[in-house]
Amino acid sequence: MTALRKSGAYDRAEELRLAGFLFDEIARMSPDVEGVSRPAFSDIETKTLSFLEDFARREGLEVWYDAGLNANFCLPGDRDAERYTVIGSHVDSVPFGGNFDGLAGVVAGLLCLVRARREGGKFAFPVHVLAMRGEESAWFGPCYIGSKALTGTLSASDVAARHKGDGRTLDAHMEAIGIDMAPVRAGKPLIDLSRIEAYLELHIEQGPLLIGKAVPAAVVSGIRGNIRYRSLRCIGEAGHSGAVPRAFRRDPVLAMADLLVRLDESWATILAKGDDLxxxxxxxGTDPEKHAMTRIPDQVSFSLDIRSQSARVLDEMRDLLKTEMAQIERDRKVRFELDEELRVAPALCDAGLVARLSKAMETVGQEPFVMASGGGHDAAVFSAAGVPAGMVFVRNRNGSHNPQEAMELPDLLSATDIVHQYLMVAP
Incomplete structure (x- = not known):
């Protein structure tokens, strides 16, 4: 392993090699048939945190685990600071995912600590780096599980959610790795939120804007909230594909298609009015045990993910969804069933943090650029809990949640420079 030299001088090439080492080793620990898989609250996730712990201790950093069994890192002497800034992100991934989603933010935070440690410098404010568990919704349905547990906002329905593979509840999975679930079930924060000065999260961009603008990094202005239904069902009546005339059909697939087209048309109208959606x-899918080319299905199930930076738009879309379903039920003689609604409120990044991060971006020689986040992030949970939150994006090709994620390490360091500069200047 290569680390930053202890000469007191910053060495860019060494930092690039160090970042590459961390990503490569963790990828080797969590391979899937394609890409990587680090399931939430799994042995692989625990192994990843243990690897980061060993690395941090070798670098002379303090390491500890909070009550949610997330790993925390800081410079020597800063653990018990009365107030501190958190740099956080997650280490879990989706199945067959990319290696940079979430992990890039943890690595960037560690690079900030190591850079300060090697240079013998001190941040303007104590800094804790937080490597969280369980952000992705792919495993249990609810998203931001780790940050919700920390902030005391993990709901009873969240902990009752079942794993997509083994069917065990989230509660059981969290308890199995050693988390005391009593305060989690009671909705009590697992950390003292009043001590957190600000929460910062560096993350790969999950869309193409930075690629299109040919810039390596951006400051984030806000994070879309969402309404999610993991499984809606449209129930109709089975029949022979050739024998049932249109007037007598109760076709759930066409009803679902009708609904999605209506929502799509409303989406275009909302965008034309200048709102975000x-x-x-x-x-x-239809039931694979029953479906056939010559059979009208009796039911179809589908998911729905609605996102906006406006809570008003989300509420309007929920109302529209129910209105359109009711109309289609009457027209097509079907029935829609909604499963539990999962909702995360939109979150604007703290205006002061956006301004200071933009100033830091300018100071390190980058043209300030501010953009909104289409994807959801743990920063939204901290913001909703009253903690000032800010984000920095890194340019990344090919989207995220897939093995083709293509963040380049020099771009990661460009984004890390912004965060590091912010941390070195007192608010």
Whole structure:
């Protein structure tokens, strides 16, 4: 392993090699058939945190685990600071995912600590780096599990959610790795939120804007909230594909298609009015035990993910969804069933943090650029809990949640420079 030299002088090439080492080793620990998989609250996730712990201790950093069994790192002497800034992100991934989503933010935070440690410098404010568990919704349904547990906002329905593979509850999985679930179930914060001066999160961009603008990094202005339904069902009536005339059909697939088209048309109208919205149905299927080319299905299930930076737009879309379903039920003689709604409120990044991060971006020689986040992040949870939150994006090709994520290490360091500069200047 290569580390930054202890000469007191910053060495860019050494930092690039150090970042590459961390990403490569963790990828080797968590391979899937394609890409990587680090399931939330799994042995692989624990192994990843243990690897980061060993690395940090070798670098002379303090390490500890909070009540949610997330790993925390800081410079010697800063653990018990009365107030501190948190740099956080997650280490879990989706199945067959990329290696940079979440992990890039943890690595960037560690690089800031190591850079300060090697240079013998001191941040303007004590800094804790937080490597969290369980951000991705792919494993249990609820998202931001680790940060919700820390802030006391993990709901009873969240902990009752079942793992997509083994069917065990989130509660059981968290308890199995050693988390005391009593305060989590009671909705009590696992950390003292009043001590956190600010929460910062560095993350790969999950869209193409920075690629298109040919800039390596950006400051984030806000994070879309979302309404999610993991499994909606449209129930109709089975029949022979050739024998049932249109007037007598109760076809759930066409009813679902009708609904999605209506929502899509409303989406275009909302955008034309200048409001923000994205809408996705990423899981669609009839029963594989029954479906056939010559059979009208009796039901179809599908997911729905509605996102906006406006809480008002989210509320309006929920109302519209129910209105359109009711109309289609009457027109097509079907029935829609909604499963539990999962909601995360939109979060604006703290205006002061956006301004100071933009100033830091300018100071390190980058043209300040501010953009909104389409994807959700743990920063939204901390913001909702009253902690000033800010984010920095890193340019990344090919989106995220797939093995083709293509963040380049020089871009990561450009984004890390922004965070490091911010940390070195008192508010």
């Amino acid at each position: 994205v809408l996705t149905s990423g899981i669609v």
